[in-house]
Amino acid sequence: MRILYAIQGTGNGHLSRARDIIPVLQKNHQVDILISGSQADVELPYYVKYKFKGLGFIFGKNGGIDISETYRKNNLKTFLREIESLTVQDYDLVLNDFEPVSAWACYKKNIKCISVSHQAAVLKKNAPQPKDIDIIGKAILKIYAPTSVKYGFHFQAYDKNIFTPVIRREVRDIVIENNGHITVYLPAYDDERILKVLKKCKNTNWQVFSKHNKKIIEENNISIRPINNKEFISSMAAADGVLCGAGFETPAEALFMKKKLMVIPMKGQYEQQCNAAALKKMGVPALKSLKLKHVSKIISWINEGEIIEVYYPDNTEEIINKILTENIAASTGEEIVEINNFNSVKKLRKIILKKIAAQI
Numbered sequence: 001m002r003i004l005y006a007i008q009g010t011g012n013g014h015l016s017r018a019r020d021i022i023p024v025l026q027k028n029h030q031v032d033i034l035i036s037g038s039q040a041d042v043e044l045p046y047y048v049k050y051k052f053k054g055l056g057f058i059f060g061k062n063g064g065i066d067i068s069e070t071y072r073k074n075n076l077k078t079f080l081r082e083i084e085s086l087t088v089q090d091y092d093l094v095l096n097d098f099e100p101v102s103a104w105a106c107y108k109k110n111i112k113c114i115s116v117s118h119q120a121a122v123l124k125k126n127a128p129q130p131k132d133i134d135i136i137g138k139a140i141l142k143i144y145a146p147t148s149v150k151y152g153f154h155f156q157a158y159d160k161n162i163f164t165p166v167i168r169r170e171v172r173d174i175v176i177e178n179n180g181h182i183t184v185y186l187p188a189y190d191d192e193r194i195l196k197v198l199k200k201c202k203n204t205n206w207q208v209f210s211k212h213n214k215k216i217i218e219e220n221n222i223s224i225r226p227i228n229n230k231e232f233i234s235s236m237a238a239a240d241g242v243l244c245g246a247g248f249e250t251p252a253e254a255l256f257m258k259k260k261l262m263v264i265p266m267k268g269q270y271e272q273q274c275n276a277a278a279l280k281k282m283g284v285p286a287l288k289s290l291k292l293k294h295v296s297k298i299i300s301w302i303n304e305g306e307i308i309e310v311y312y313p314d315n316t317e318e319i320i321n322k323i324l325t326e327n328i329a330a331s332t333g334e335e336i337v338e339i340n341n342f343n344s345v346k347k348l349r350k351i352i353l354k355k356i357a358a359q360i
Helices: 013-026 067-073 076-085 100-109 118-122 135-143 191-198 229-237 249-256 270-282 292-304 316-329 345-359
Strands: 002-008 030-036 050-052 093-097 114-117 149-153 182-185 206-210 217-219 222-226 241-245 260-264
Touching: 002 013, 002 100, 013 030, 013 093, 013 249, 013 316, 030 100, 076 100, 076 345, 093 100, 093 316, 114 118, 114 316, 118 149, 118 270, 135 270, 149 316, 182 229, 191 206, 191 222, 191 292, 206 229, 229 249, 241 249, 241 292, 249 260, 260 270, 260 292
Parallel strands: 002 030, 002 093, 030 050, 093 114, 114 149, 182 206, 182 241, 206 222, 241 260
Antiparallel strands: 217 222
16 A cells, blocks of 8 residues: 655654654555654654645744744745645555645545644543633644544543554663753753753753754753754653653653653643643643743752653554554545635635634
8 A cells, every 4th residue: 555654844743753653654555755844853764755845833932933934934835836746646545744735735635634643632622721722723723734534642542543652662762760960952942041040940950952052052050952862862861850842742752751841831832732731630840931930940840840650552553553444444534525626825825714714
């Protein structure tokens, strides 16, 4: 069977998961890989047939998405050309990890597209939600990469077709110890802000991994280094705790390694707000932002933070085979009833806005 596996390239989580899913798919099938977006620091050791710009989000330096830079770097004309160029009809199955080009290409051509992503789980009815619902953010999350069938990964199996996280092999196999430092990954904050806050926590050694710096900075008890996948995993494995954004893979891996965890969700990012809500229900503390007024909470967590027990079995192959079996057996699947042939940016924009309005 010929499979297209399309992966979101913004952030590291999607590619980290793909590193373990791809070899399962390749055992019995011909697999073409598509990546759209940028800003990932994880390399994929497989041939990538399609590389698209897609519709990406650019991390800012003040705790959220850089809206102006995101707008500047995204181009609907380019996005439309990418949709038009992708021959999704040549594949027996399209698997999608929150990737918009393949999702919209399938939407346009009325082809079944199967979501295998964390975002699919976040939107499930029984998954935890924040107290303050971001209606627009939730709507955008729903229509960003529209799919006809949804399977998801989350911190717990909250609902049908929600599975516990895929923990990549290099994390499962690493030796876990505790050297007393705290590993930090907050890509939505600049190094200056991170230094300003962490300097106040003087009795702790901090290993900070930065998206905004290409050189190593050593300042008293704080080390800032460029993000490097292997070094980051090694740092987490030897840490006392992890302070990071409320993404999915990094918190899941920290929990798996039995590290105490504190998260800071990105502003204006609904998925991370949902993740923070789920983690808080599990007992993981979450800060609204990285500010001096929260230093006392960070110090309290350093001294009194607890390890949250989780069970994340090594069942990636079982999950993927279940998804393939269910969707090969039901090849007609769940149809996308509405077919929209859009051949202009104006029409595409109208469809996107219409779908957002329908969600709110």
